[in-house]
Amino acid sequence: MLTVWSEARVAVVGATGAVGREALAILAEWGHPIESVRALATETSAGQSLAYGATSLETRALTREALAETDVVLLAAGAGPARELAPELIRNGRRVVDNSSAFRMDPEVPLVVPEINGDAVGRDTRLVANPNCSAILMLIALDPLRRAFGLERVVVSTYQAVSGAGLAAMRELEQQTRDVLDGGSARPDVFPEPCAFNVFPHESALDPATGLNEEETKMIREAQRVWADPELIVAPTCARVPVMRSHCQSLLVTLSRASTVAEVRAALAAGPGIEWHDADGAGTPPTALRATGTDAVHVGRLRSVPDGGEGRTFALWLAGDQLRKGAALNALQIARLLAES
């Protein structure tokens, strides 16, 4: 064991970003001692005061000195900085969680959702990749079905909040919405399309060979990797909706074995990290706003789908906070595993 978690010195790199701020919020909720937390960012952001629960924390410039005397470093600064920073941090004895896509397909770096493959983090692990937000939410919702019945195929359509594109994207949605309500027009900057009162296919680059955008390719490859099932068919369609920070997903799964709605419901309701929503009675469905600020992946609207009597196909719906379980929460759960390994 490196240390007990409560004594781990944690640095958040990219602390002024959407994921960095959320990581500080979660550490404060967890009661992590403020003196063991470093909020690091580019020099231009140094000195900025960031919320840490009821108190606040000063951002420091990202320097070697600032990174000294930390045990675990959470990189929430994008793929470029991650590729630059991670090797030296590891050489200097830090344990690193990277939120970017830089190392997710690196066979030597575990890609981890703690509820699913936390055992991939061992005593010698120095660097762990945090999966894509849409992948994490789908993995949490479907893992109980994989364990109980096996998965053969997943069809998923995402309704993605703008927060996945960062704080600037959230500000763009707010500003564009104000402009449109004031009778003006939306001026896209972060996104290629207006995001106010609009839905558009995910903005990441299209691969002409597959017709998939990068977000969709990530969902496929990361699900196959976390589940160690390269044969699994995942058919994603990723789209942006004018929502601040929670993603929804419409899922259709074909199980390996026949099952019933009652059995599938029982497996989902008992799934780690899942908040199950019954539709009947006073039940309320998973929605983007209901998920916002919560740790759980909210799952509901389960129903059986005709498949020629095989009884292996089911539809469900999820909502999850992109900045929480989709990013900062999962990364901090990994940080804790790393610190305690």
Add this chain to the structure above:
Amino acid sequence: MLTVWSEARVAVVGATGAVGREALAILAEWGHPIESVRALATETSAGQSLAYGATSLETRALTREALAETDVVLLAAGAGPARELAPELIRNGRRVVDNSSAFRMDPEVPLVVPEINGDAVGRDTRLVANPNCSAILMLIALDPLRRAFGLERVVVSTYQAVSGAGLAAMRELEQQTRDVLDGGSARPDVFPEPCAFNVFPHESALDPATGLNEEETKMIREAQRVWADPELIVAPTCARVPVMRSHCQSLLVTLSRASTVAEVRAALAAGPGIEWHDADGAGTPPTALRATGTDAVHVGRLRSVPDGGEGRTFALWLAGDQLRKGAALNALQIARLLAES
């Protein structure tokens, strides 16, 4: 033939609603003579001035007298009024298009998308039902594939604008959005959930036996009926997004026969009522805003989906104006067929 279309006297019942106003806008665009158009509504709305192209039209109270001297009546007033009004209108020699769900499953009333089954409207047809908006958009997009390759299964997830719930819903989205941006909270009235910056499962009633909401059941039954294919598997998930008036859909189709992306693309691009969007080069994808105010169903993002080498499964994406092809435009195309039959 009842009459030539340009001489048909058209009444729009529910003229002050979202679909009614759009019907007047389309009639004006088509150059339909204003003296042949009646805008009818409840007595409280009588006297209200409604846009008719560059000019305007006075709303009249819905009375027997106002309905006299009309040839075709477009009912855009909901299922209750439709059930009340349609029988008498027909007895009095009018031809009627109803936009509500009242007659959609009545075996004696054709359910029509003119590009697909316009031949269901004959000389003796007095009443035609206009399908559900989500169903129309899906039907237009997939009909070329049905004709060329046959359809075995359709999985569809909708991203539905609020306009389907009427003008009050559009105003609710606007007001809630203003309130939230001003630091207040959203007060749901038309919808059971806040619609500003939110995504939620479609608000129609859930059937506990199937787990489907009414919108999803409509998509299944109406697709099977318009295509006269009661065996077709349609697996819909319907959700609301904070968009004013255009729906998007993520579709996954399993064809009856193997095909290629090139063949499927050619069929879609030639499909009546479809505007095809290529993704490469300067291509722009179908988005809710790009579809708004246009007549076409915008289709793109075609790709092949792994299905064990069968080559029968493809994903695509559409956007269509819910008030145009999803409602008023399709209804007026039917009105024209009725007038000219």
